[in-house]
Amino acid sequence: MSAQNDEGFAGVPVEPWVREILRCPATGAELVDGVGPDGSPELWSTAPEGALAYPVRDGIPVLLVDDARPL
Known part of the structure; x- marks a missing residue:
């Protein structure tokens, strides 16, 4: 799926500017x-x-490294 998904997280709409600023807290x-x-x-x-x-x-991204899994 694309980062530009208008449906947002689990169907919750997310403003495009919010999607643009979200980054991985571990790597940026x-x-x-x-x-x-x-x-x-x-x-x-x-x-x-x-x-x-x-x-x-x-619908809320949990950007905690401790809750993440390796890809």
Whole structure:
């Protein structure tokens, strides 16, 4: 999925300017929409090395490295 998804996180609309400023807290890389192994929404880091996947819970991205999983 694209970072420019108008539906936002789990169907919750997100302003485009918010999507533009979200970054991976570990690497500073852009985050794009993804889907976890269990089908839940995630934000994926686009970092070439050390990329992480961050959960989206109830439409809210949880950008905590401790809650992320490696991609």
